[in-house]
Amino acid sequence: MKLTLVKGQEGRPPAKTYPEVAESPRFTCALGGAYAAALAVYGAVPILHSGSGCGMANAQGLTYASGLNSGGPQGTTVTPCSGLIEEHVVFGGEDKLRRLIDSTLRLMKGDLFVVISGCVPALIGDDVDSVVAEFRDRAPVIHVKTSGFVGNGFLGYNLFLDAVIDGLLQPRPVERRLVNLLGIVPNQNIFWKGELRTLKALLEGIGAKVNTVFSDFGSLGSLERIPAASLNLVFHPWAGLEAARKLEERFGTPFEALDFVPVGPRDTSEFLRLVARRLKLKSGKVEGFIAEEERYVYRFMEYLSEMFMIAMPHSFLGVVADSRTAISLIRYAANELGWNPELAVVTDDPPEWAREGIARRLAEGLQGPSVPRVLFQYDSHLIRQELRAQPLQVIFASSLEKYIAKTENEAHHLSVSYPTYDRLIVDRSYAGYRGGIAIMEDISHNFAGPS
C-alpha cells in the first residue's frame, strides 16, 4: 500500500497557516446572502450579474441547504442571470446586463428588481451602477454591489440592506410603536420565516406594530416602510447591525441590539418587557399577555417531562451554529432545561469587533456551573475533532454533524443551523414561548422509549 505523506514534512506544522482554507464552511458567499435576501422579499425579482452557475450553486448550496427549501417563485432556474463567459470578460458585461434588465422588466412580474453583481463583474470592472441607473424611470431597480470573494452570506445580507437604504428609502413620518425586525438572515438562519412570523405575533400581542421587512406580503412596501419605524430591533450580534446604525444616522431611528432571538418563555418575556419599555407600551396589557402565554406553555411543558427526564436530563450540550443561534439555544438549555452547555462553536465568522461580545453573551447569565468553551470555527474537519474530544449528550448543529454526533459522540442530534439537509423547514421555528416545546418535539425522534 502506498503511503501518502508530504515528504520530509511528516509531523511538522506548516510555516504559515491560512485558517480561511477550510473543509465545508458554514456559509455561502456574499452574492448568495444577497440573493437569498432578495428572494425573501415577496414580489422582488433578483437579477444576477454573474457566471451562469452562481444561482444554481446557491439553489443547491443555500436555499436547499437551509432545510430543503425551494427558492420560491423567483428562485432556482427562474432567476434572471447574465451568465457571463469569456467574451464578456474580454469585452465587458455591461451590454449583456443592460439587455437582461430590459428583457426582465418586459417578461417578469415584480415590483422590485434587485441586480446582484458577482465575482466576474467585480473583477473586470463593469460599471453596474450606471447600467442600473438607466432603468430607474421604468421600475424600482437597485444594485447590490457584492461578489463571491468579498465575504460570506451574512455579509451579503448586510450589503443587501445597504443597497436598499441607499437605493430606495426616503424619509417617512414615524409610526408610533412600529418596529422593524433586522438580523434574521434569510436561509443562513434556517428558521428565518418562522422566526419572523412568531416574533411579529408576539410583538403584536403586546401592542406593537411590526414590519418584518422580509417574508411578509408587504413586498416593496415593507422595504419602503423601514424609515417609518420608531425602533429597529436587531436579532444578531453583527448581521443587520450596520443597517441599524445607518438607519439611525439617516432617519434618526433608534435601535436595540438584542444579539439573539429569544427561545422559550424566560427570554421571550424578558424580550417583550424590554421592547415594551422602549416603545412605552401599557404595562398592564404587556404583563397580561406574558402571564397568559407563560401559563399556557408551562402547563404544556408538563406533557413532555417524562420523555425529557428519561431521554435527556441534565445533558452536556454542544452547539455548532451561527453566533445568534448558539446564544439563543445555550441560554434556553442552561436556564430552562437544566442542561450543561459545554461547547459553543460559532460558525458565522463574525468580524473581530463582534467576537468579544458574542463570547460574553455565551457565558453570562447562565444557570449552573457550566460555562461553554467558545470557539470561532467554521472548518468542518476541525469542528469534528473538537466534538470528538468532548463528552456530549446533545448536539445542536448542522446536518454535517448528524452522523458524527450519532457515531462518535453517542449524542442526540438536531439540525438547527446551516447547512441542514436532513429536515424540511418551512415556517417552523424555535422562537418565542413555544420554542422549547418545539425543540423537544423535533429532537425526541432520536429516542423513543424505553417502555
Added chain:
Amino acid sequence: MTRDTEREDPSRINLDDITCPTREQRANGINAFKGKASELVEQARSGELRNCERDFQQNSGCILNFYLTVRVATIRDAVMIVHAPVGCSAPAALYREVFRRLWTSMNRAADFDFHWLTTNIGERDVIYGAADKLRYAIEEAVRRHSPQAVFILTSCTSGIIGEDVEGVVAELQPGIEATLVPIHCEGIRSRIIQTGYDAFWHGILKYLVKPPRRRQKDLVNVASMLSYTWQDRAEITRILGKIGLRPNFVPEFARVSDFESLSEAALTAPVCPTYTDYLSRGLEQEYGVPYFLFPSPIGIANTDEWLRTIGRMLGLEARVEEVIREERAHWVPKMDAIRAGFEKVKAGNGGDFRIMGSLGQGRLVTQTPFFQELGVSTPVALCQDFDNLLLDDIENLLKRVGDFDIVVNTFQAAEVAHTARYYNPDMILSCPFQGSAYKREKGMTRIHALRGDGRKWSAQAGYAGAVACGSFLLQATRNYSFQNTMMEKTGDPYKPWWYEQPDPTYFHRKAEASGS
C-alpha cells in the same frame, strides 16, 4: 484556460494540453435551437448551427456547478479542493450526510467519509494572488487525510486573476505521494455545461489513469450520471454479473485506484453518451480500451441492445442472448402490464398520452424509444444541450421513432414554460430544481432521482429500472391535485405577454452569437 489549437483530427484528445477544448470547439455544441429534429441534424451536418446570446437568460448552472463539486467530493480516498470564493463549493455541503442514507446493507462501502476544502478566495487574494493558499490547502489536505489523490477544481475567479494552478501542482507534486489532479472548470469557459465533464475526464486521463499492468477481461468501465441512483448501480452490476462481467463505476463513490485501472478494462460502456464521450475516446486513444456510445441501458429494448453490443465486443454473444431471454421472460410481462395501464389512461384521454421530457442529449436518444415502449407519444423534447457527438445516433433515433420537435435551451425556465404552454402535453418530466414548472392543469413529475436515493421506486436503468420507471410514470398519471392546486392558488412569475409571443426564442440573438 483553454489552448485554442487547430487540430487535423478534432476528435483527437491532446493530453499535453492542460485541459480539454470546450464543447463548442470540440463538437460545435450549441445552447439554442427550435425546430424539427430532422432539421437540427441537417443543420448540424452542414455546420450551420451556432451558439446564441440570449437577451433574457436565467440560472442554468456552470461547468463547475453542474455539478462537479458534488460529484468529485464523493471520491472515497481523495480530497477535493475548490480553488474559488466560498460560494462556489456550497452545494458540496451535502457530502457528509446525504449518502449515509444509503445503508451499508445495500452493499454500500463503509468508508463514506468524504472530504473537501475550499481555498475561500477573498478580496486580498484577488489582488495578490492565492497560490500560497492553494499550496497550503494541498498540503493540509495531505496532512489531514492522507488521500490517494487531490483534485483541484478551478473557478471563474481563479481563472480571471490568472492563478497558475499547473505551476503549483508541478512544484508540489514531487514532494507529495498523492496524485494532484487539476481540473479546469472555470465557469466562464463555456456556455455548454458538458464542457465541465470533459474537463474532469481530461484531468483523469492526464493525471490519474495508469498504463495497464494487466488486462482485466471482466472489467467494464461505467461512468455513472448524477441521475443514476443506487438501485441503477445495483441493476447494472446484476446484469453485467450474469454475463460474467464487473462494472468499474466512476466517479461517484469510487476509489482512486478505480480511476487508475480504467486502462485495464475490457470495455467502456455508456450510461450517458454525452457524459462519457471524452473519457471513452481518451481511454481508447491512449490505452486501446474499446467503447461504444449508444445505446444506454434505458428501457427494455435499449438494455437488450446495450448487452448485445457488449457481447459482440467481448465475444460473449451466446451468453448475452441467454441472459436476454431470461430477463425478458421475467420483465416483459411486467412491462406489458404497464403498457396496458397506459392504454387505459389513453382511452380516457382521447386516445393519446403526450409526454414532454426535459432531457440531456444523452437521455434524448435513449429515453425517447423508452417512451415508445410505454406506448406514450412525445410531440416535443426539451434538450439541455446539443452537439455533433451523437449525430449518427440521433439520425438512427429518427428512423426508429419518426420526426419530432426539439427545443434546445439549456433548461431556460421561461422558454420551458412557454414550450409547455404551447404544446400542452399531458405530462411534463422535469429535472430537479426547475422552479415552478410543477404548476400545471395537467401532469408533471420528476424525470429522474439522484444518486443518494436508494429506493427501488426511483430506479431507471436496465430491466428492473425500465419497469420501475414505467410504473412510476403510470403512477404519475393518477392524480394532479398538487399541480392543479398550486397552479390555481399561487402566481406565475411571467407576464401574460410572454405566453402571447409566438416563439420561445423571442429573446435569442443569433446574428451576434459567438463561437465560444
